[in-house]
Amino acid sequence: MGDDSGNAPARLTQLDAMRGIAALFVLLFHVDRTFGGLPMFGHAYLAVDFFFLLSGFVLTSQVEGRRVAPLSFLALRLRRLWPVMAIGVALGVLTQSLWHDVAGPLAGLLVAALLFVPVPRAGQAIFPLNSVEWSLFFELAGNAAHVLVLRHLATRWLVCIAAVAWIALLSQSCVIGSLDIGAKAPGWELGALRLAFAYTLGGAMGRHRVWLPRLAAMPWWIPLVALTLLLLGPSYRNVWGGVPDPLIVLAFVPVLALSIHAEPPAAARKLLRAAGGASWPLYAVHMPILLAAGHASAGSSPIVRGMCAMLATGTALLLACALDRQPALTPRLRRASRPLAI
Secondary structure, three states: OOOOOOOHHHHHHHHHHHHHHHHHHHHHHHHHHHHOOOHHHOOHHHHHHHHHHHHHHHHHHHHOOOOOOHHHHHHHHHHHHHHHHHHHHHHHHHHHHHHOOOOOOHHHHHHHHHOOOOOOOEOOEOOOOOOOHHHHHHHHHHHHHHHHOHHHOOHHHHHHHHHHHHHHHHHHHHHHOOOOOOOEEOOHHHHHHHHHHHHHHHHHHHHOHHHOOOOOOOOOOHHHHHHHHHHOOOOOOOOHHHOHHHHHHHHHHHHHHHHOOOOOOHHHHHHHHHHHHHHHHHHHHHHHHHHHHHHHOOOOOHHHHHHHHHHHHHHHHHHHHHHHOOOOOOOOOOHHHOOOOO
8 A cells, every 4th residue: 555645554554453353353253153152243244344345445556556467466365365274274174074064075175275166065155164265265356356357447337336236235135134145055156245345345445545534633443443333233134124234334434434544553553463464364264263162062061162162262363373473374565465355
């Protein structure tokens, strides 16, 4: 991301903080799905939509306004994303080899996961070894569309694509009661609607970031609190016809806009950058760890299950921090080119 006003490092740190919050909410959402007891994180799956929005915003400066070779750009993205996801897939292989949750040959599923090839089977995740890989599949598809097509379109067309996608999401949410779509078959291809809305609108915002509101008097932490509040709450499935999910996704737009010019104090920046740095490893590795703990504690008392949930959560957080410190796995590129969606 270019420096528009001389305070780019502060703004990038703010985005790091938001990425860290979103990744933590995805983790807690899956803790609730695996162990129960955390209904307040029931619709935190919408953090993925925020990741898509953030990715379109940040990668616009990497793809547009300069000469970019599509294959080189996509190779760079794979180089940045693949190693950590491969570790998550390896953990998934270990979990599945012990508990055999999914049908099909493990070797075939491993090859598909490493090549980012979905395996749609009714009632199952399209990436059985590490279910969160679905969003990375769509993220890479969005990157390819960006460098090949979207960067050549006028901003008004990006906004039109986002508007049509949002209307489709609203319709779909009214039918099924939520926007928790894309990870499982059938209907996994509807995840493209989530990407189409958030990523293209993020790209439109990225083109005109200098025009986004500058609220100098607003405390820097207000957008972080707003994002947290939007992600908190039980699932609204079958409530009000599923309308709340699309409204929350739409509300991410002003939250991101207000974050761009926020300036965290120097004392907070190290912590916020660490949260952003660990967000991608946390997203990539947490699900197999939670599933392993869930299987190991199956049939145990609620106290034992709760302890296993806390142990798995702590393990995922520690592993994510450790992976972020490995330059070979998470190269410290410019902050603007760090992956934002998962």
